[in-house]
Structure formats: structure tokens, C-alpha cells
Amino acid sequence: MKWWLAPLLLAGGSLQVASGAYLHVKAWIAQELLRKAWEQSLAGDAQVKPWPWADTWPVARLRMPERDVDLIVLSGMTGRTLAFGPGHLQGSALPGRPGNSVIGGHRDTHFRFLHDLVINDRFTVELAGGDSRW
Secondary structure (H helix, E strand, C coil), X not given: CCCCXXXXXXXXXXXXXXXXXXXXXXXXXXXXXXXXXXXXXXXXXXXXXXXXXXXXXXXEEEEEHHHCEEEEEEECCCHXXXXXXXXXXXXXXXXXXXXXXXXXXXXXXXXXXXXXCCCCCCCEEEECCCCEEC
């Protein structure tokens, strides 16, 4: 066996582990930044971007404590937006307002819990003004 093969395999494996860890750390940091932006929205600031280059901002918060669900709903439904959380379809009613509100998300990440819902399960929708609706 060549002497350089073991270090090469070790380096390749380390890169794979680091890449996987990077995604989890990035997702955790994004959720913290989204929560801070949501808190600023509750304080009265409008369209608070969670990071300077973001093209989205929090519009609502979906909660269902009995299912350990606490999601910040973002404005828009682009692929970049849905990578960080559920998105609100622009042009539909804002969550908690009269009319049909469309909120979408990936069923294998943020909306995975929908598979376990039963009749009469309820969400709390918290709006930027501080109102909560069932």
C-alpha cells in the first residue's frame, strides 16, 4: 500500500464530516438570527431582515407546544427562503388576517410534524403586532 493513501483517505473523510457539521451549524445560527428578527418585529420594527443580505423577513410565528413546533414564517416562497423555514405566499392574506393565507414548507424538514397531526390539533399563529390567533 502506498504511504500517502492513508493520509489522503483521512483528509477526505475529515472534509466530509466537516461539510455535514457546517450545514447543521449554519441552520442553528440561522434559526437564532430568525428568532432575534422576530423579536424585533414584535417590538414594532417592520420587515426586519435576519441577516444583512437576506431577501426575506419574519411575518408570523406558528406554534404548537404539544408537538414541539415553534416556527418563524418568512415572507416569500423562494428556494432560499424555504431552506430556512416555512414561507408565506405573497399575495395571499397575511397569517391571522381575513382571507386565505398560504404558508408552505418542506414536508421532510420544517413541516415533518404534519404527518402526525390528528383532528382538532390547533396551531397558535402569532402576528408581528403581538396578536395570537388559533
